[in-house]
Amino acid sequence: MARKNKNINPMLADKIKEATLQYHQQTEKVLVGKLKSMRSKRDYIDLLTLFYGYFGGLEKHIERYINASNLADYENRRKTSAIADDILTLGGAIPALTAEDQLPEIDNYLKAFGALYVIEGSTLGGQIISKMVQQHLHIADGKGLSFFNSYGGQTEQMWSSFKETLNGIAMTPQDEEMIIEAANQTFINFKGWLDK
Numbered sequence: 001m002a003r004k005n006k007n008i009n010p011m012l013a014d015k016i017k018e019a020t021l022q023y024h025q026q027t028e029k030v031l032v033g034k035l036k037s038m039r040s041k042r043d044y045i046d047l048l049t050l051f052y053g054y055f056g057g058l059e060k061h062i063e064r065y066i067n068a069s070n071l072a073d074y075e076n077r078r079k080t081s082a083i084a085d086d087i088l089t090l091g092g093a094i095p096a097l098t099a100e101d102q103l104p105e106i107d108n109y110l111k112a113f114g115a116l117y118v119i120e121g122s123t124l125g126g127q128i129i130s131k132m133v134q135q136h137l138h139i140a141d142g143k144g145l146s147f148f149n150s151y152g153g154q155t156e157q158m159w160s161s162f163k164e165t166l167n168g169i170a171m172t173p174q175d176e177e178m179i180i181e182a183a184n185q186t187f188i189n190f191k192g193w194l195d196k
Protein backbone atom coordinates (compact mmCIF):
# COMPACT_ATOMS: atom_id res chain seq x y z
CA MET A 1 0.00 0.00 0.00
CA ALA A 2 1.33 3.45 -0.88
CA ARG A 3 1.86 5.84 2.00
CA LYS A 4 0.12 9.21 1.93
CA ASN A 5 1.31 11.49 -0.80
CA LYS A 6 3.21 14.48 0.56
CA ASN A 7 4.44 15.18 -2.96
CA ILE A 8 8.01 15.94 -1.90
CA ASN A 9 9.17 15.71 -5.46
CA PRO A 10 6.76 16.07 -8.34
CA MET A 11 9.53 15.51 -10.85
CA LEU A 12 10.26 11.81 -10.40
CA ALA A 13 8.86 11.13 -13.88
CA ASP A 14 11.54 13.40 -15.36
CA LYS A 15 14.35 11.90 -13.29
CA ILE A 16 13.40 8.33 -14.14
CA LYS A 17 13.21 9.16 -17.84
CA GLU A 18 16.71 10.59 -17.78
CA ALA A 19 18.13 7.77 -15.65
CA THR A 20 16.72 5.02 -17.88
CA LEU A 21 17.40 6.71 -21.22
CA GLN A 22 20.51 4.71 -22.11
CA TYR A 23 18.79 1.41 -21.26
CA HIS A 24 15.76 2.40 -23.30
CA GLN A 25 17.99 3.14 -26.25
CA GLN A 26 19.73 -0.23 -25.96
CA THR A 27 16.43 -2.10 -25.74
CA GLU A 28 14.98 -0.15 -28.64
CA LYS A 29 18.01 -0.96 -30.78
CA VAL A 30 17.70 -4.70 -30.17
CA LEU A 31 13.98 -4.60 -30.93
CA VAL A 32 14.29 -2.52 -34.08
CA GLY A 33 16.84 -5.09 -35.32
CA LYS A 34 14.38 -7.90 -34.64
CA LEU A 35 11.51 -6.00 -36.26
CA LYS A 36 13.49 -5.20 -39.40
CA SER A 37 14.48 -8.82 -39.89
CA MET A 38 10.93 -10.04 -39.35
CA ARG A 39 9.81 -12.08 -42.35
CA SER A 40 6.90 -14.23 -41.25
CA LYS A 41 4.04 -14.52 -38.83
CA ARG A 42 6.17 -17.11 -37.01
CA ASP A 43 8.85 -14.43 -36.39
CA TYR A 44 6.20 -12.16 -34.94
CA ILE A 45 4.86 -14.94 -32.70
CA ASP A 46 8.45 -15.43 -31.49
CA LEU A 47 8.65 -11.73 -30.59
CA LEU A 48 5.33 -11.86 -28.74
CA THR A 49 6.62 -14.95 -26.94
CA LEU A 50 9.61 -12.97 -25.65
CA PHE A 51 7.35 -10.19 -24.38
CA TYR A 52 4.91 -12.63 -22.83
CA GLY A 53 7.60 -14.50 -20.91
CA TYR A 54 9.18 -11.40 -19.40
CA PHE A 55 6.25 -9.00 -18.98
CA GLY A 56 4.03 -11.87 -17.80
CA GLY A 57 6.56 -12.85 -15.14
CA LEU A 58 6.87 -9.22 -14.04
CA GLU A 59 3.12 -8.72 -13.93
CA LYS A 60 2.70 -11.51 -11.39
CA HIS A 61 5.14 -9.76 -9.03
CA ILE A 62 3.77 -6.28 -9.68
CA GLU A 63 0.22 -7.38 -8.85
CA ARG A 64 1.31 -8.29 -5.35
CA TYR A 65 1.90 -4.59 -4.68
CA ILE A 66 -0.14 -2.56 -7.16
CA ASN A 67 -3.91 -2.51 -7.45
CA ALA A 68 -6.77 0.00 -7.49
CA SER A 69 -5.76 1.25 -4.02
CA ASN A 70 -2.51 2.81 -5.26
CA LEU A 71 -3.18 3.08 -9.02
CA ALA A 72 -6.87 3.83 -9.48
CA ASP A 73 -7.24 2.53 -13.04
CA TYR A 74 -4.88 -0.45 -12.71
CA GLU A 75 -7.59 -2.89 -13.79
CA ASN A 76 -8.13 -0.96 -17.03
CA ARG A 77 -4.46 -0.96 -17.92
CA ARG A 78 -2.96 -3.21 -20.55
CA LYS A 79 -2.21 -6.72 -19.31
CA THR A 80 -0.10 -9.56 -20.65
CA SER A 81 -3.29 -11.55 -21.31
CA ALA A 82 -3.48 -9.34 -24.44
CA ILE A 83 -0.20 -10.91 -25.64
CA ALA A 84 -1.61 -14.38 -25.02
CA ASP A 85 -4.71 -13.44 -27.06
CA ASP A 86 -2.53 -12.15 -29.91
CA ILE A 87 -0.43 -15.33 -29.94
CA LEU A 88 -3.54 -17.52 -29.99
CA THR A 89 -5.15 -15.38 -32.71
CA LEU A 90 -2.07 -15.94 -34.88
CA GLY A 91 -2.14 -19.70 -34.30
CA GLY A 92 0.64 -19.97 -31.70
CA ALA A 93 0.61 -21.58 -28.27
CA ILE A 94 0.80 -19.81 -24.89
CA PRO A 95 4.48 -19.76 -23.90
CA ALA A 96 6.10 -20.27 -20.49
CA LEU A 97 6.97 -17.33 -18.24
CA THR A 98 10.57 -16.23 -17.61
CA ALA A 99 12.44 -18.02 -14.84
CA GLU A 100 12.41 -16.07 -11.59
CA ASP A 101 16.17 -15.48 -11.59
CA GLN A 102 15.89 -13.56 -14.85
CA LEU A 103 13.49 -11.02 -13.42
CA PRO A 104 14.43 -7.96 -11.36
CA GLU A 105 13.77 -8.22 -7.63
CA ILE A 106 10.32 -6.79 -6.82
CA ASP A 107 9.63 -7.08 -3.12
CA ASN A 108 7.83 -3.83 -2.32
CA TYR A 109 5.45 -1.38 -4.01
CA LEU A 110 8.23 1.09 -4.85
CA LYS A 111 10.10 -1.48 -6.93
CA ALA A 112 6.76 -2.57 -8.41
CA PHE A 113 6.15 1.01 -9.59
CA GLY A 114 9.67 1.13 -11.08
CA ALA A 115 8.95 -2.03 -13.08
CA LEU A 116 5.49 -0.84 -14.07
CA TYR A 117 7.01 2.41 -15.34
CA VAL A 118 8.90 0.32 -17.91
CA ILE A 119 5.82 -1.69 -18.90
CA GLU A 120 3.52 1.32 -19.15
CA GLY A 121 6.17 3.32 -21.02
CA SER A 122 6.39 0.53 -23.56
CA THR A 123 2.86 1.45 -24.69
CA LEU A 124 4.46 4.50 -26.36
CA GLY A 125 6.99 2.46 -28.34
CA GLY A 126 4.29 -0.18 -28.78
CA GLN A 127 2.47 2.01 -31.23
CA ILE A 128 5.60 2.28 -33.36
CA ILE A 129 6.19 -1.48 -33.07
CA SER A 130 2.61 -2.12 -34.16
CA LYS A 131 3.09 -0.01 -37.30
CA MET A 132 6.39 -1.75 -38.12
CA VAL A 133 4.81 -5.20 -37.74
CA GLN A 134 1.90 -4.20 -39.98
CA GLN A 135 4.28 -2.89 -42.64
CA HIS A 136 6.54 -5.95 -42.56
CA LEU A 137 3.86 -8.60 -42.40
CA HIS A 138 0.95 -6.85 -44.13
CA ILE A 139 -1.35 -7.80 -41.28
CA ALA A 140 -4.92 -6.70 -41.94
CA ASP A 141 -7.57 -5.62 -39.40
CA GLY A 142 -5.12 -5.29 -36.52
CA LYS A 143 -5.20 -9.08 -36.10
CA GLY A 144 -2.71 -10.13 -33.43
CA LEU A 145 -1.76 -6.51 -32.69
CA SER A 146 -3.84 -5.77 -29.61
CA PHE A 147 -0.89 -5.69 -27.20
CA PHE A 148 1.30 -3.35 -29.22
CA ASN A 149 -1.64 -1.14 -30.18
CA SER A 150 -1.56 -0.32 -26.48
CA TYR A 151 -4.39 2.09 -25.58
CA GLY A 152 -4.92 3.27 -29.16
CA GLY A 153 -5.92 6.94 -29.22
CA GLN A 154 -5.87 7.01 -25.41
CA THR A 155 -2.19 6.07 -25.14
CA GLU A 156 -0.82 9.56 -24.39
CA GLN A 157 -3.56 10.23 -21.87
CA MET A 158 -3.01 6.91 -20.08
CA TRP A 159 0.71 7.66 -19.96
CA SER A 160 0.14 11.13 -18.46
CA SER A 161 -2.15 9.78 -15.76
CA PHE A 162 0.34 7.02 -14.91
CA LYS A 163 3.11 9.63 -14.53
CA GLU A 164 0.88 11.70 -12.28
CA THR A 165 0.44 8.77 -9.91
CA LEU A 166 4.14 7.91 -10.14
CA ASN A 167 5.06 11.45 -9.14
CA GLY A 168 3.15 11.01 -5.88
CA ILE A 169 4.56 7.63 -4.89
CA ALA A 170 8.01 8.49 -3.50
CA MET A 171 8.09 10.02 -0.02
CA THR A 172 11.86 10.33 0.35
CA PRO A 173 14.93 10.56 -1.90
CA GLN A 174 15.64 6.94 -0.93
CA ASP A 175 12.20 5.94 -2.22
CA GLU A 176 12.95 7.67 -5.50
CA GLU A 177 16.28 5.94 -5.76
CA MET A 178 14.63 2.57 -5.21
CA ILE A 179 12.02 3.19 -7.93
CA ILE A 180 14.65 4.37 -10.42
CA GLU A 181 16.95 1.45 -9.63
CA ALA A 182 14.08 -1.02 -10.15
CA ALA A 183 13.23 0.59 -13.50
CA ASN A 184 16.86 0.35 -14.62
CA GLN A 185 17.06 -3.26 -13.52
CA THR A 186 13.82 -4.02 -15.36
CA PHE A 187 15.29 -2.66 -18.60
CA ILE A 188 18.65 -4.38 -18.10
CA ASN A 189 17.10 -7.78 -17.42
CA PHE A 190 14.72 -7.40 -20.35
CA LYS A 191 17.58 -6.67 -22.71
CA GLY A 192 19.40 -9.72 -21.31
CA TRP A 193 16.28 -11.78 -21.97
CA LEU A 194 15.98 -10.47 -25.56
CA ASP A 195 19.67 -11.11 -26.24
CA LYS A 196 19.53 -14.73 -25.14
Ligand code: HEM
Binds near residue numbers: 013031129
Ligand atom coordinates in the same frame (compact mmCIF):
# COMPACT_ATOMS: atom_id res chain seq x y z
C1 HEM B 1 10.96 -0.55 -31.29
C2 HEM B 1 10.96 -0.38 -30.01
C3 HEM B 1 10.67 0.91 -29.33
C4 HEM B 1 10.60 2.16 -29.82
C5 HEM B 1 10.79 2.61 -31.25
C6 HEM B 1 10.31 3.04 -28.72
C7 HEM B 1 10.09 4.38 -28.82
C8 HEM B 1 9.66 5.19 -27.81
C9 HEM B 1 9.21 6.55 -27.95
C10 HEM B 1 9.13 7.31 -29.27
C11 HEM B 1 8.90 7.01 -26.73
C12 HEM B 1 8.36 8.39 -26.38
C13 HEM B 1 9.48 9.30 -25.99
C14 HEM B 1 8.93 10.64 -25.58
O1 HEM B 1 7.76 10.93 -25.82
O2 HEM B 1 9.69 11.38 -24.99
C15 HEM B 1 9.16 5.95 -25.80
C16 HEM B 1 8.99 6.04 -24.45
C17 HEM B 1 9.21 5.00 -23.57
N1 HEM B 1 9.51 3.70 -23.89
FE1 HEM B 1 9.94 3.02 -25.71
N2 HEM B 1 10.22 2.32 -27.58
C18 HEM B 1 10.42 1.01 -27.91
C19 HEM B 1 10.40 -0.06 -27.07
C20 HEM B 1 10.23 0.02 -25.72
C21 HEM B 1 10.21 -1.12 -24.84
C22 HEM B 1 10.27 -2.56 -25.27
C23 HEM B 1 10.12 -0.63 -23.59
C24 HEM B 1 10.09 -1.37 -22.30
C25 HEM B 1 10.64 -2.54 -22.10
C26 HEM B 1 10.04 0.81 -23.69
C27 HEM B 1 9.92 1.66 -22.62
C28 HEM B 1 9.66 3.00 -22.73
C29 HEM B 1 9.46 3.87 -21.60
C30 HEM B 1 9.53 3.51 -20.13
C31 HEM B 1 9.16 5.13 -22.13
C32 HEM B 1 8.81 6.38 -21.35
C33 HEM B 1 9.96 7.36 -21.28
C34 HEM B 1 9.50 8.55 -20.45
O3 HEM B 1 9.64 8.50 -19.22
O4 HEM B 1 8.97 9.50 -21.03
N3 HEM B 1 10.12 1.17 -25.00
N4 HEM B 1 9.61 4.85 -26.48
